[in-house]
Amino acid sequence: MRNAAYYLIFFIFFVVIILPAFVAKSCNVLLPERPGEREKVEKPGELMVSLYVTSQKKIEKIPLEEYVKGVVAAEMPAGFKMEALKAQAVAARTYAYKRLRSLGGSGCSLHPEADICDDPTHCQAWITKTEMLRKWGIFAFYHYYSKISQAVNSTAGMVILYQGNPIDPLFFSTSNGKTENSEDVWGKYVPYLRSVTSPGEEISPRFVSVKEIPVEEVVSKLQAKWPDIVIDPKHPERQWKVLEVSEGGRIKTMQVGNKVIKGTEFRMLFELNSTDIKWERSGNNIKFTCKGYGHGVGMSQYGANAMADKGSNYVDILKHYYSGVEIQKINAGSN
Template sequence: MKGEEMKKIAKGFIIVVVLLMFSIGTCFGLDADTYVRVRIRSPRGYNEHAMLKGYDNIHVYEKNGNELVELFQLDTELNFLLDTYYDSNLNVQLKNPTTGPYHVKLKNKQFSTFEETQVEIRNLEKSIDLCFYPYYNGERYEITVGSYVDENTAIDTINKLNNNNLDSEILCGINKNIVVYNSENNIAFMYSNNYNIYFTSYNSNLSFNMISIDKKPFRGMMGFYIIDESKLISINYVDIEGYLYGVVPNEIIPSWPIEAIKAQVLAARTYAMSCLDYKSNYGYDLEDNQDSQVYRGYASEYEDINKAVDDTKGQKIYYDDKLIKAFFHSSSGGSTENSENIWFEALPYLRGVQDEYSNISPQTEWNKVATKDYIIGKLQDDGNDINDLYGIEISKVSENYRVLECIFLTDIGKITYKKENVRRVLGYDFLLSSWFTTKNSNFFYFTNESFAELSKNVIMQKEENTGSSILDVIVDLDDEELDSSYEEINPSTVLDTGNIDGKYLISSTKTASVNKNSTAFISKSGISIQDNDTSEYNFSGRGWGHGIGMSQYGAKEMATQGFTYEEILKYYYTGVTIK
């Protein structure tokens, strides 16, 4: 007996030592000990159903604090379903389901291990013609049977158990449990919603753990969690370097110079590490898309990029001994931007820098055309009850040329959007950056004739940004102000904006309304016709992305010119250190 106990102790010690390899570090720990949790949206097609496939038996782990403890093993192919209503093909069916989230649970039968539960299930099935399966409630294993659409359909099972002297009760797990089916379409395991349960297998050909979800392979482990009361999300639990293998090829072109790739590796590693949130209510730290970084798992890996990750292992970017938010973008258009001019917080290491290196990008200059109906539709989608658009004015621009305030003149008045919100409304794929100007013929500046010539340069500068026309009237300036040079006068005190559509012209003979067709203007230089109804708006811009931090095309050009990855990073991130 003592010999058996010693074997168990020795075996337990070995398991603990091995599991320490999976322990989770902190932001300031060693990367080798750091894991990230990534929500996998692609290739997931449904919120209620996912398929895992292993390279040998699928091993089930539970994360307790900083340790992963193996619970048991299952078949090589498993289907995971949200505990809800399904048809016979396991498609969600709420109207006429054949299976549902009601289960019968045996009373007074709880076990500490999966194996003990399975032994009891085998004993039960010898005398009772029912298919039992283990249920894990987060603390103990219980025995359950069936998936019923309501309590009434479970009565026969309860009576059958009572006849065998087994007390039971109804367990309703709708949107609370995760049901695991084996390849024979039988329930192999069910557990309460818990993002600390993970599944993986060992790939002997590659010599590391990985798992395939919906036919797409990922390093590390896969877990599931129910959010928003009805969504079964998948979470890849993977070490930071394995994560980078699947990120960097999707964020930079693998054939680019190695120093640019290394700069991208450090930016991606630092960004990921700065996002770790072990108290996340949703059970993950990062998304697999542009909301975090584009991550596509093992299938997207490149050998050269993996080497760049390995060669810079553990290196991150710091400011004042703290990890930075290492934002990056495709191309700046010629100048990066201060963080507060795009979002809100002024971060000392995210300062705008002149960036001629970025001008090799094909998106250095771009042009887009939008119909009036398109813009009206986008404004309506954002909750604005409008029917007509008269013009667009860019009223504020940052020192680095990004739009800080954009005004849409509509039939319900001026609608103002600040900073990146105008891109959000019109579409990030439409406005590639917030460095843009727009031209339309229906928005006007009003000033008086005596000031028009004096402020010509000021007006022309604003006209380049808005494409607006200069008309007449409005402003009271005394002679002292008129004697001043235009550079000393704030344009906002002498220029007003508006739309002439629907306004009235008053003359000595009659009052007439201005219609949407056109208006003729007479001056000493002749007659000009102004189109009052703009059907299209032209946008001209520079760069692609938010413009904060490192420009990827800029990094490519700097690497081509011989700069190291450390020099590239220190150029785009002000005052940082690398360690």
């Protein structure tokens, strides 16, 4: 029994202390500390991306397919179904492909010398292998990186086209059961960004969110945003009314005191998860209940995972969320 106990203690010590240290040391060799450190060697015919890395304030040039792996790792939970990860990979590749200056693309408007940046509020999020290791931990890293690499490599070169041109494949986390028409959010009609049903969203931890804000803070934010607003300082919510609802079931326009504003403006002002908003008085607070998370246009990531869970492949998913598109291969190179 004593020997068994010693072996058990040694095993635990090895697994918890020695092995992680060994793997971490190995990772320092295998994983580049700087983006593109091992991926800079350009292969003949391989498309390269000029990526502006915000944290370093510099441009790195890396292969398109390696870039896509970093986007998928940053933008979608690695535990998602393979076909959902493939759909995300194709969307990420298409977004970059459309902006490649070497192919006549628009490039990054914030950083004119780059094709794209890693700021998710402007382009797409992107992380290095080292950042993936920190995000997932030592033991999960190899499984998740292998899974994402499979999703990217198996769809290498595939992009989303509408009438022969690459689309802007917008995506977001979670819908309220339907996606939005582009014009209902940004005022511009885009034929492939149409409202569609998106079942299975209830699995998302952000499907329903509740936020309470003190009445005084609500009023002060409204007055700061619109100095000429006329609003009841004690019961502002009594002067709110939904005027127009989008096809996706979210607030398009609403009355707030003497103002008519967009649902998107209201959402941003109070930092709410979506424009599917309900409100009620809760003591000295106003309680906001939202369904969904994100702008609602394009592919819902949790919806994509729900479709994959029911047997849809990545082409099915992309054609569902982007109306009238085709998925075709370009010579993007692969690793």
